[in-house]
Amino acid sequence: MSADCLTDAVEIGEAVRRGSRRAEDVLTVTLSQIARRDPELGCFTRVFAADALARAREIDAHVAAGDDPGPLAGVPFGVKDLFDVAGQTTTAGSAILAGAAPAKRDASVVARLRRAGAVLVGTLNMDEFAYGFVTENAHYGTTRNPHDPTRLAGGSSGGSAAAVAAGLVPIALGTDTNGSVRVPASLCGVFGLRPSFNLLSTEGVFPFVERLDTVGVFTRSLADLSAALTAMTGAATPAVPAAPRIARLGGWFAADASPDAREAVEAAAKALGVEECVELPLSEAARSAAFLLTADEGGRRHLDALRSQAMAFDPATRDRLIAGALAPPEAFKDAEAVAKRYVRQVLEGFACVDVLLSPTTPSVAPEQREGLIAIGGKMVSARANLGLYTQPLSLAGVPALSVPLSRPGRLPIGVQLVAERGGEALLIAVAQRLVDAGVVAADPPPISVWAA
Amino acid sequence: MSSAQDDPRRPVPTFGLDAALERADALGLAVDAEAMPGVARNLDLLAHHHAIVRAAAARAGDEAR
Numbered sequence: 294m295s296a297d298c299l300t301d302a303v304e305i306g307e308a309v310r311r312g313s314r315r316a317e318d319v320l321t322v323t324l325s326q327i328a329r330r331d332p333e334l335g336c337f338t339r340v341f342a343a344d345a346l347a348r349a350r351e352i353d354a355h356v357a358a359g360d361d362p363g364p365l366a367g368v369p370f371g372v373k374d375l376f377d378v379a380g381q382t383t384t385a386g387s388a389i390l391a392g393a394a395p396a397k398r399d400a401s402v403v404a405r406l407r408r409a410g411a412v413l414v415g416t417l418n419m420d421e422f423a424y425g426f427v428t429e430n431a432h433y434g435t436t437r438n439p440h441d442p443t444r445l446a447g448g449s450s451g452g453s454a455a456a457v458a459a460g461l462v463p464i465a466l467g468t469d470t471n472g473s474v475r476v477p478a479s480l481c482g483v484f485g486l487r488p489s490f491n492l493l494s495t496e497g498v499f500p501f502v503e504r505l506d507t508v509g510v511f512t513r514s515l516a517d518l519s520a521a522l523t524a525m526t527g528a529a530t531p532a533v534p535a536a537p538r539i540a541r542l543g544g545w546f547a548a549d550a551s552p553d554a555r556e557a558v559e560a561a562a563k564a565l566g567v568e569e570c571v572e573l574p575l576s577e578a579a580r581s582a583a584f585l586l587t588a589d590e591g592g593r594r595h596l597d598a599l600r601s602q603a604m605a606f607d608p609a610t611r612d613r614l615i616a617g618a619l620a621p622p623e624a625f626k627d628a629e630a631v632a633k634r635y636v637r638q639v640l641e642g643f644a645c646v647d648v649l650l651s652p653t654t655p656s657v658a659p660e661q662r663e664g665l666i667a668i669g670g671k672m673v674s675a676r677a678n679l680g681l682y683t684q685p686l687s688l689a690g691v692p693a694l695s696v697p698l699s700r701p702g703r704l705p706i707g708v709q710l711v712a713e714r715g716g717e718a719l720l721i722a723v724a725q726r727l728v729d730a731g732v733v734a735a736d737p738p739p740i741s742v743w744a745a
Numbered sequence: 746m747s748s749a750q751d752d753p754r755r756p757v758p759t760f761g762l763d764a765a766l767e768r769a770d771a772l773g774l775a776v777d778a779e780a781m782p783g784v785a786r787n788l789d790l791l792a793h794h795h796a797i798v799r800a801a802a803a804r805a806g807d808e809a810r
Binding site for chain 2: 575577578581582584585588596599600603608609611612613615616617618619620621624627628630631634677
């Protein structure tokens with residue numbers, strides 16, 4: 294079997310269902326590729342090789358018996374290490390939870406993917422407790438970018454994005470609180486969807502900021518994205534407008550964009566014939582409000598552990614959580630008020646537009662050694678600032694899809710497509726226009742199953 | 746990024762380290778010397794974001810009046 298066959302979930306599913314490919318073969322090659330490539334990338338925290346092969350054999354037996362194992366039959370997938378997996382400990386990227394009791398059942402979305410025939414191969418690296426945009430983890434290591442291993446993969450779902458970019462799995466799950474799916478999708482050059490808030494169940498997912506936490510998915514193609522989403526929602530794809538009204542986001546979403554980020558939005562806008570520009574004037578304040586509300590809930594959630602075992606945290610996470618716990622309560626009340634006003638502003642913005650475009654990240658992947666990005670002429674922490682354009686929109690609970698600009702040989706960067714709640718199919722349809730125009734594609738990285 | 750922190754004429758916002766340490770005592774949090782620089786830096790960042798939020802709230806108040 295060629296390595297290319299392993300990167301297309303829909304193709305694998307169809308081939309396994311009709312019996313022209315054995316799930317066991319797919320998983321054998323997948324596990325071999327993970328063993329070969331992952332030591333350089335650091336995507337996986339655990340690989341469930343024996344369980345995955347056993348499940349693949351069960352699927353092959355179903356096919357041999359004439360049963361339908363589901364549309365994702367034999368499709369390998371991985372999950373960020375905060376989804377419950379039956380029989381495994383959910384670490385949330387923390388050493389504090391490493392000794393916790395194993396989960397009794399799968400997270401709801403993991404169970405749904407398995408019921409559709411997909412095969413879980415392992416858990417994926419993340420920033421501790423999902424608090425960061427870099428996937429530098431003091432306990433489980435740093436996930437490196439398959440396009441350049443000296444650069445960050447982004448986070449907090451960086452292991453998921455990098456594993457999909459490198460072709461190690463065709464589907465990976467992550468979570469997006471402030472941009473933790475969209476940011477690594479942009480930096481690793483894959484599709485990353487944050488669906489509407491609450492579209493996908495967070496049951497069995499370790500929480501960070503419950504009012505914002507959203508299960509998201511990474512793939513290398515839109516067909517795989519649709520297939521994974523359908524498997525997790527169980528709903529048919531709704532009809533979309535034939536001629537959606539599309540505008541680019543200006544103001545905050547353009548002010549500090551690097552030349553790469555501007556180029557990405559320009560290319561997408563040109564391909565879609567977009568001329569209109571929309572501003573959401575409260576976006577800067579909304580981003581700050583999201584920052585504060587995240588610090589508040591994070592600090593409160595981990596207060597007991599901060600009291601009893603502060604030194605067991607990743608130092609970067611610990612310092613942020615303690616600061617959240619120590620900030621004055623009035624800061625969070627002010628943030629709450631701004632958040633409410635911003636949600637109204639975003640909803641009003643969709644009165645005359647169906648889809649909005651912006652850069653996903655202000656720049657391409659930063660160097661890991663420096664961990665800095667340029668914003669407003671200053672070098673600032675990538676860990677805290679890569680979510681400049683994703684963070685405010687999270688407050689509104691709207692779906693957002695990061696699509697990778699096709700630029701072979703150059704570092705990836707994503708364009709963020711945003712719609713009203715329930716607009717996932719519309720986002721995928723608009724993204725398909727960009728793929729058809731040759732503007733958007735997940736280009737194969739140097740460190741991947743396609744490399745020699 | 747246009748922000749209070751970038752304007753050299755304005756003081757860098759802070760929540761005040763003494764007040765933060767008082768809150769740490771009240772919460773039973775031992776903030777040791779090793780963690781202190783990182784905590785202080787993150788508190789300043791939160792204060793910076795609070796200044797942006799307050800400025801937006803003030804503008805909304807002006808518009809309402």
